[in-house]
Amino acid sequence: MLHPELEILLEIQDLQTLRRDITTEEYAAAGIPIDPAEHAERLDERIAERETQLSPRTRTAYQRVSRRHERVVAPVLHGVCYGCFVHVPTSKGHDKERNTELRTCESCGRFIYYTD
Amino acid sequence: MELRQFFTEDAIKLDLEGTTKDEVLKELIGLLKLDEKSEGMLYKMLKRRENLGSTGIGRGIAIPHCRSLVVNKLRVAFGRKLQGVDFKAIDEKPVDFFFLIVAPPLEVSNQYLPVLGKIAQFSKEPDVPQRLRDLTEPQQFLALLEEKGV
Numbered sequence: 001m002l003h004p005e006l007e008i009l010l011e012i013q014d015l016q017t018l019r020r021d022i023t024t025e026e027y028a029a030a031g032i033p034i035d036p037a038e039h040a041e042r043l044d045e046r047i048a049e050r051e052t053q054l055s056p057r058t059r060t061a062y063q064r065v066s067r068r069h070e071r072v073v074a075p076v077l078h079g080v081c082y083g084c085f086v087h088v089p090t091s092k093g094h095d096k097e098r099n100t101e102l103r104t105c106e107s108c109g110r111f112i113y114y115t116d
Numbered sequence: 117m118e119l120r121q122f123f124t125e126d127a128i129k130l131d132l133e134g135t136t137k138d139e140v141l142k143e144l145i146g147l148l149k150l151d152e153k154s155e156g157m158l159y160k161m162l163k164r165r166e167n168l169g170s171t172g173i174g175r176g177i178a179i180p181h182c183r184s185l186v187v188n189k190l191r192v193a194f195g196r197k198l199q200g201v202d203f204k205a206i207d208e209k210p211v212d213f214f215f216l217i218v219a220p221p222l223e224v225s226n227q228y229l230p231v232l233g234k235i236a237q238f239s240k241e242p243d244v245p246q247r248l249r250d251l252t253e254p255q256q257f258l259a260l261l262e263e264k265g266v
Binding site for chain 2: 001002007010011013014015017018021022024026027029030031032033034035039042043046071073075077082113115116
């Protein structure tokens with residue numbers, strides 16, 4: 001099971017990344033038929049909608065992190081936060097079902113998502 | 117960087133079973149062998165991307181793609197459905213060949229967009245659709261990528 005708010009945060013991040021990608025020259029050069037401006041607007045609407053589904057506490061933390069970092073959720077791989085590349089304490093890194101709780105990196109403050 | 121290095125035989129399926137866009141997307145995701153939750157999240161993102169505009173680029177080829185934290189490195193898969201699937205492609209023709217690309221949001225090697233570009237370039241080669249149609253084994257797909265040198 002994935003924490004419901006973590007799922008929302010992951011989707012927001014994926015949408016933000018998609019928004020960045022579709023406005024790049026490389027994306028346009030690949031010949032994918034898309035209108036970047038129109039679709040960026042639709043993505044913004046979806047991102048805003050998902051943000052409202054976060055609890056006030058999580059939304060505040062999310063806004064605080066997003067002011068400092070482009071990406072608010074960082075993967076943790078082999079015990080390392082890939083936002084700041086600092087080791088996540090063992091007690092957090094080896095729990096079972098680690099993504100069932102909403103956790104943040106103690107070093108950079110990003111929400112963390114265990115991928116291994 | 118060459119496309120061949122990203123594809124493996126177990127992520128190539130020359131006889132997709134799905135008959136709809138959604139079924140094919142799920143089948144392609146299945147080739148990546150992720151856990152159930154990750155598959156669901158990836159499907160939602162791919163659908164969201166498709167809802168912005170089909171990744172069917174014409175000539176029977178589609179390149180569904182997205183970034184997602186459910187993968188920790190760039191993953192690709194290839195699927196073929198010789199009867200074609202309505203994928204709302206740009207030329208409104210059925211799609212027979214599907215290249216799935218999924219990348220993590222942050223890549224140190226920054227391969228996602230170049231890989232997307234290379235697959236698009238490969239797809240535009242005049243003989244590629246027929247060559248893909250003629251494949252009988254996954255190894256032949258890998259050999260075709262090598263031959264084209266993309």
